[in-house]
Amino acid sequence: MAAPTDMPDNFYENAKNYWSKIPATVEGMLGGFSEISFIDIHGSKQFLQPFLTMKEQIVTGNKGRVGRSRAVDCGAGIGRITKQLLVPFFDSVDMVEVNPAFLAEAPVYMGDAAKRVGNFICTGLQEFTPEPGSYDVIWCQWVLGHLTDADLVAFLQRCRAGLREHGIIVVKDNMGSSAASVFDADDSSFTRPRDAYMECMHRAGLRILKEEKQRRFPKEIYEVRMFALQ
Numbered sequence: 001m002a003a004p005t006d007m008p009d010n011f012y013e014n015a016k017n018y019w020s021k022i023p024a025t026v027e028g029m030l031g032g033f034s035e036i037s038f039i040d041i042h043g044s045k046q047f048l049q050p051f052l053t054m055k056e057q058i059v060t061g062n063k064g065r066v067g068r069s070r071a072v073d074c075g076a077g078i079g080r081i082t083k084q085l086l087v088p089f090f091d092s093v094d095m096v097e098v099n100p101a102f103l104a105e106a107p108v109y110m111g112d113a114a115k116r117v118g119n120f121i122c123t124g125l126q127e128f129t130p131e132p133g134s135y136d137v138i139w140c141q142w143v144l145g146h147l148t149d150a151d152l153v154a155f156l157q158r159c160r161a162g163l164r165e166h167g168i169i170v171v172k173d174n175m176g177s178s179a180a181s182v183f184d185a186d187d188s189s190f191t192r193p194r195d196a197y198m199e200c201m202h203r204a205g206l207r208i209l210k211e212e213k214q215r216r217f218p219k220e221i222y223e224v225r226m227f228a229l230q
């Protein structure tokens, strides 16, 4: 899958510039759709929770229960997901985010939940290497469009090595409706169709344990899907 020819050299810099102008609010994180945050978090909880109990092993073939020690929120923004989804489930959560202003706002937005953040890591995912064997869950939501295909595959491979025993990577993102990935010069990102995501996951050597469509989102936004990978 070749990257579109109109993709600029300063792909990562342009995205960073775009996000530096976005307010450090839930509204900013969700492109003006803050009202979907509750449904989004609820859908994520329903998707994740069975992996933390014995139940899901039967369905997915995961050989054991996903641990609850440590998670990482990739492209974390101000910590919307860290605060509402990950902190309630995990002892410690790391946040990886390219925009320093979002990480600076995180303790304010998160309040007490910020005490459970282990590391605030200010870097692009294209440069982030999880410590091998360190995370029970690596959560990647609404950020992977900011990586090129080659960087996405390499990132997923590093994530795979970063999992603890029985750990999972979760990808939750927009699924484009065109046959090919579409580049958006405005925020310097790709909207990938499901097939393009599947190809990258496959190339990274990952297997899909579970896939689900997020329900009850407004009709005018992209279809959103969740994948649990190992």
Ligand SMILES: C[S@@+](CC[C@H](N)C(=O)[O-])C[C@H]1O[C@@H](n2cnc3c(N)ncnc32)[C@H](O)[C@@H]1O
Residues within 6 Å of the ligand: 012, 015, 016, 019, 029, 030, 031, 074, 075, 076, 077, 078, 080, 081, 096, 097, 098, 099, 102, 123, 124, 125, 126, 141, 142, 143, 146, 147
């Ligand atoms: C649409 S927001 C989603 C934030 C968060 N995942 C959520 O759902 O609330 C995308 C986030 O990805 C961050 N981002 C963009 N490019 C990135 C990159 N290459 N590496 C890490 N984070 C990036 C942005 O700064 C922004 O915080």
